[in-house]
Amino acid sequence: MQIWVDADACPKVIKEILFRSTRRLPVDLTLVANRPLAIPPSPRIRSLVVASGFDVADQAIVAQLCAGDLVVTADIPLAAEVLAKGGHALSPRGERFTPDSIGERLAVRGWMEQLRASGIHSGGPPTLALTDRQAFANQLDRFLQQALRA
Numbered sequence: 001m002q003i004w005v006d007a008d009a010c011p012k013v014i015k016e017i018l019f020r021s022t023r024r025l026p027v028d029l030t031l032v033a034n035r036p037l038a039i040p041p042s043p044r045i046r047s048l049v050v051a052s053g054f055d056v057a058d059q060a061i062v063a064q065l066c067a068g069d070l071v072v073t074a075d076i077p078l079a080a081e082v083l084a085k086g087g088h089a090l091s092p093r094g095e096r097f098t099p100d101s102i103g104e105r106l107a108v109r110g111w112m113e114q115l116r117a118s119g120i121h122s123g124g125p126p127t128l129a130l131t132d133r134q135a136f137a138n139q140l141d142r143f144l145q146q147a148l149r150a
Helices: 012-024 056-064 076-084 099-117 130-149
Strands: 002-006 028-033 045-049 070-072 088-090
Touching (some): 002 056, 012 028, 012 130, 056 076, 070 076, 076 088, 076 099, 088 130
Parallel strands (some): 002 070, 028 045, 070 088
């Protein structure tokens, strides 16, 4: 099993949680971004630099993803593609995307895009709170424990 990170927008604190997890558990981690990233020296952690452009990192993740892999992303369409390919998706806020929830999340995303296109600004997501970091760490730990037992 591999963990993939849509790393361009992933908060540093979430990357740190992932780095710690790879030190404790036999899991490989790949951060995909359109620029070089600082990563700790580890045979289990690597950075994949892709070209700049719309969804280039997403396409690279989906192309290399294997069923059962985990993708950390806040990108709802990417999460949908990951689930369709048999992977698992987790947001940096600790939300586990599932086949049952992804349709609703895509619909909400589409609705918000329509609002923005019509000139209504809803603001961005709130800053990552301590509770979000804890939710992510807990969901990640739960997922990894189940995956490594299987």
